[in-house]
Amino acid sequence: xxxxxxxxxxxxxxxxxxxxxxxxLAVFSFTVSDQVGVWTGFSFQLYVDLFRNKAxxxxxxxxxxIAFVSAxxxxxxxxxxxxxxxxxxxxAKKMIETxxxxxxxxxxxxxxxxxxxxxxxxxxxxxxxxLLIGHVVLTVAFVYLNVKPKLMQMDPFTYEAALDLxxxxxxxxxxxxLPEILPGIFSGFMLSFTLSLDxxxxxxxxxxxxxxxxxxxxxxIISKHPIPPEVRxxxxxxxxxxxxxxxxxxxxxxxxxxxxxxxxxxxx
Amino acid sequence: MKFRFxxxxxxxxxxxxxxxxxxxxxxxIVVYAFTDKATGLFSFNNLIKFFSDSTNINVLVxxxxxxxxxxxxxxxxxxxxxxxxxxxKINKSAILVTLxxxxxxxxxxIRTGATRDLLTWIGLSGGSHPEVATIIGLxxxxxxxxxxxxxxxMLKMDRSQIEAGADLGANPVxxxxxxxxxxxxxxxxxxxxxxxxxxxxxxxxxDILSEYNVVLFGSYIDLYFNQSDWNFGSFMALIMLLxxxxxxxxxxxxxxxxxxxxxxx
Numbered sequence: 384x385x386x387x388x389x390x391x392x393x394x395x396x397x398x399x400x401x402x403x404x405x406x407x408l409a410v411f412s413f414t415v416s417d418q419v420g421v422w423t424g425f426s427f428q429l430y431v432d433l434f435r436n437k438a439x440x441x442x443x444x445x446x447x448x449i450a451f452v453s454a455x456x457x458x459x460x461x462x463x464x465x466x467x468x469x470x471x472x473x474x475a476k477k478m479i480e481t482x483x484x485x486x487x488x489x490x491x492x493x494x495x496x497x498x499x500x501x502x503x504x505x506x507x508x509x510x511x512x513x514l515l516i517g518h519v520v521l522t523v524a525f526v527y528l529n530v531k532p533k534l535m536q537m538d539p540f541t542y543e544a545a546l547d548l549x550x551x552x553x554x555x556x557x558x559x560x561l562p563e564i565l566p567g568i569f570s571g572f573m574l575s576f577t578l579s580l581d582x583x584x585x586x587x588x589x590x591x592x593x594x595x596x597x598x599x600x601x602x603x604i605i606s607k608h609p610i611p612p613e614v615r616x617x618x619x620x621x622x623x624x625x626x627x628x629x630x631x632x633x634x635x636x637x638x639x640x641x642x643x644x645x646x647x648x649x650x651x
Numbered sequence: 652m653k654f655r656f657x658x659x660x661x662x663x664x665x666x667x668x669x670x671x672x673x674x675x676x677x678x679x680i681v682v683y684a685f686t687d688k689a690t691g692l693f694s695f696n697n698l699i700k701f702f703s704d705s706t707n708i709n710v711l712v713x714x715x716x717x718x719x720x721x722x723x724x725x726x727x728x729x730x731x732x733x734x735x736x737x738x739x740k741i742n743k744s745a746i747l748v749t750l751x752x753x754x755x756x757x758x759x760x761i762r763t764g765a766t767r768d769l770l771t772w773i774g775l776s777g778g779s780h781p782e783v784a785t786i787i788g789l790x791x792x793x794x795x796x797x798x799x800x801x802x803x804x805m806l807k808m809d810r811s812q813i814e815a816g817a818d819l820g821a822n823p824v825x826x827x828x829x830x831x832x833x834x835x836x837x838x839x840x841x842x843x844x845x846x847x848x849x850x851x852x853x854x855x856x857x858d859i860l861s862e863y864n865v866v867l868f869g870s871y872i873d874l875y876f877n878q879s880d881w882n883f884g885s886f887m888a889l890i891m892l893l894x895x896x897x898x899x900x901x902x903x904x905x906x907x908x909x910x911x912x913x914x915x916x
Contacts, residue, residue, distance in 0.1 A: 393732070394735055394736070394747065401791070403769055408765045461665065464662045464664070466661045468659075470657075470661075482669045490851075491849075492853075492888070493680075493895070498672065500683055500881055501676040523668070552658070556658065577756055581759055583855055584854075601760045602859075606858065610761075633749050636745070
């Protein structure tokens with residue numbers, strides 16, 4: 384019993400410490416003072432300022448744009464790669480798997496620098512395209528790694544059955560294999576999207592100089608100044624959204640698990 | 652000849668993309684690292700320049716020290732958390748686990764800025780305590796990455812073995828060292844690799860929290876990048892790459908040994 388109380392105290396203590404910086408910003412997002420720690424009365428002014436700050440709003444838009452586009456490209460490329468490698472010879476498969484591991488273990492700064500060197504060597508211009516390539520390199524391996532286990536769990540004979548029943552290979556691929564691996568594709572997409580949203584280093588190295596995302600825009604300011612007041616409001620909104628999605632998702636999964644258990648019990 | 656569709660052809664774009672944008676850039680930095688900036692010819696100048704200046708070696712050593720301290724602290728704090736979270740008697744809620752991982756989804760530049768504001772508020776600013784501020788910031792950022800692999804290993808761990816250890820007369824300390832640690836070793840290793848190398852190469856956290864007083868290897872590479880010294884920057888990126896390769900080999904070796912042990916039983 385004592386052990387249980389001690390364990391719970393420890394868990395909650397660390398949790399509070401972990402969230403302290405974000406909570407601090409959240410509390411001081413409802414006051415207009417320039418500095419965290421100084422309370423000058425309750426107000427929503429910072430939330431108004433946030434939506435009036437054109438540069439910051441553009442950065443938010445850009446962040447979602449690049450995250451969305453790169454997640455789509457990565458999902459298509461990674462899914463095709465995983466399906467193709469699943470049906471390749473053992474040697475080809477081994478080669479693809481090894482290649483896939485490179486961006487997973489590599490440091491972001493090495494990926495970023497090597498791609499920047501490539502861009503310079505080819506005398507390309509830094510643009511949305513180079514940024515897109517950087518984000519796809521960062522995320523595509525994770526799509527592959529999410530889709531692969533689904534392919535391995537799949538019953539290999541359903542595809543053969545579809546062919547025997549007269550389906551063309553492409554049609555069978557679309558109608559039989561794709562639905563089976565859809566959960567893997569979806570989780571790969573979500574992972575790509577969130578990785579890209581959070582990225583700083585690759586974006587910094589490969590973007591067009593005038594193009595800013597949340598990470599690069601805020602880094603540029605806070606490398607010299609304290610966090611701008613309206614960023615406190617932005618951080619609070621992001622925090623609230625993430626909290627909502629995460630808790631909602633967890634509750635939904637729990638609910639689903641319970642329903643499955645209920646159904647099974649009912650069946651008996 | 653008629654083209655026949657085969658499923659393995661689907662991976663062609665993926666392979667081409669990797670050859671061009673993953674393999675090619677790595678070959679390119681190897682070439683750049685051994686090219687003289689002025690003449691454009693093959694040379695060991697970057698290598699000589701790197702190892703003849705003690706500042707470079709110092710930055711590397713300091714980075715390794717920060718990496719070790721950060722890994723140690725994250726494991727020290729994260730291990731009991733993962734252990735308690737995976738214990739059904741103590742924690743039944745999945746939300747609590749998610750809460751520990753959730754900071755990963757909040758933009759990390761904002762999180763780092765928030766940490767700095769908090770530390771400045773309580774008097775631990777980067778100007779006065781750069782080392783402490785950096786380490787706190789690093790632990791803040793990497794703790795979730797340690798907890799997650801530890802937690803997944805501990806969920807799968809056979810708890811009856813721990814009880815058996817106690818029943819057979821091991822005291823709690825012996826039980827911890829001889830039973831629990833070996834059982835959770837894969838989690839410890841993957842947690843450590845998730846923290847150690849990224850700490851060395853990360854530069855935003857140390858730059859912001861120490862107000863540029865602590866220079867880690869990543870921020871050193873960044874410095875040469877900003878001066879457009881591609882050749883020397885490439886050489887340092889190459890060193891980074893070799894360190895990563897080394898850490899992958901070491902962690903593979905550990906997990907293989909584990910696998911080998913298991914297969915005997």
